[in-house]
Amino acid sequence: MAITSRNQLLSKMATGNGHGEDSPYFEGWKAYDSDPFHLIDNPDGVIQMGLAENQLCFDLVQEWILNNPKASICTAEGVDDFRDIAVFQDYHGLPQFRNAVAKFMGKVRGNRVAFDPDRVVMSGGATGAHEMIAFCLADPGDAFLVPVPYYPGFDRDLRWRTGTQLIPVASGSKNGFKVTRKDLEDAYEKAQKDNIRVKGLLITNPSNPLGTILDRETLKSVVSFINEKNIHLVCDEIYAATVFGQEFISISEIIEDDIECNRDLIHIVYSLSKDMGFPGFRVGIVYSYNDAVVSCARKMSSFGLVSSQTQHLIASMLSDDEFVERFIRESAKRLQKRHEDFTWGLSQVGINCLKSNGGLFLWMDLHRLLKEQTTEEEMVLWRVIINNVKLNVSPGSSFHCPEAGWFRVCIANMDKETMEVALARIHNFVNQNKEVVAPRKKRVLGNLNLCSSSKRMDEFLMSPHSPLPQSPLVRART
Secondary structure, three states, X not given: OOHHHHHHOOOHHXXXXXXXXXXHHHHHHHHHHHOEOEOOOXXXXXEEOOOOOOOOOHHHHHHXXXXXXXXXXXXXXXXXXXXHHHOOOOOOOOHHHHHHHHHHHHHHOOOOOOOOHHHEEEEEHHHHHHHHHHHHHOOOOOEEEEEOOOOOHHHHHHHHOOOOEEEEEOOOHHHOOOOOHHHHHHXXXXXXXXXXXXXXXXXXXXXXXXXXXXXXHHHHHHHHHHHHHOOEEEEEOOOOOOEOOOOOOOHHHHHHHHOOXXXXXXXXXXXXXXXXXXXXXXXEEEEEOOHHHHHHHHHHHHHOOOOHHXXXXXXXXXXXXXXXXXXXXXXXXXXXXXXXXXXXXXXXXXXXXXXXXXXXXXXXXXXXXXXXXXXXXXXXXXXXXXXXXXXXXXXXXXXXXXXXXXXXXXXXXXXXXXXXXXXXXXXXXXXXXXXXXXXXXXXXXXXXXXXXXXXXXXXXXXXXXOOOOOOOOOOOOO
């Protein structure tokens, strides 16, 4: 049967590429999957630095599981609960699960705000939660404003099956990619001129890919903007507990303490994928201050429920106050240490990163390695990094970054030894182009910082895995 004829049997969704799987962001994952690095079995493989996972505190979780076997219905200690958990559960979710998640959300935000368990709606991960909120708020053709750069998965999560649009809100490195009221107004007015109905604004806090945290004044400005325009505000706060050296401010605090607004317009997307490091559990949350949205989302959650077995385990774990407090504290401490080690390692070869205090990644500036400051040259450099340096980092263009040369580098999904190999590979590659990226004392550009430390780069470079084949150089002209 001819391809055209066969395609006519399928839907436009089945034959289209709305998922975005062919983007460089996902292409890098495929490169890793085909040749995954292993310290012993495959030391020359691709190191996965494109996956924002938090694996720094798995030992704490494993310790808790061993000490609490009753939390699982699949152990001798917990089997008595098997029947009650395994049978049909209401799509509202187990009460103890919603109570525990609401309490955890409050603890992550320093207990400065309380969350109502009756407003907690579960979904299959943050992906399902974003799509659910898009279905609730917008019709096909409607749009959400989204400051750039933004997570590439949003193009899939909010657009693919809902038919909604994403309109970029401009930002740049001169002010650290900080979203301003003028940028929001400009994007909104352009949409109006193009006869596109804007139904909401989507922000991520902490930002993916920037790792920056929105300050109180910016959040107040954002709330004021959506309130005046009478559009929704969707706040992705899935990295709320991956913050160090600075206090995270939730949108929930702003609307309770700082500014009056129509609360029906405020919605939070949350999950346990990043803060707890449980992406495989698919625990996504929609928390809305709008009763109608809660009601609709709860009905829609039937298409992506969290398994009752997972709910039962999570409820037990998050109800343990001592464990939760220790986990949040230790996670922030370890993440800060990893952030410091990696930024220092990059600084030794003159690589700057955007100053950040959150997330599981760094926003790395390699624009001096580009022949020309274009997306095309960024992709040339990216392919060298993937194919020769053997690191899966994500190019800024896949995040809709308006400036060439930025790359997101995930740093919390690997052990210390793998991190050292990654830094050694970067050092080896950059040293072939010393005249371009010679270390500088300070870079004056927005919120870029060049970290300094007395730590030992020699330890990274003395690794037996650090010698690499010579990579092709990408000579810079600017």
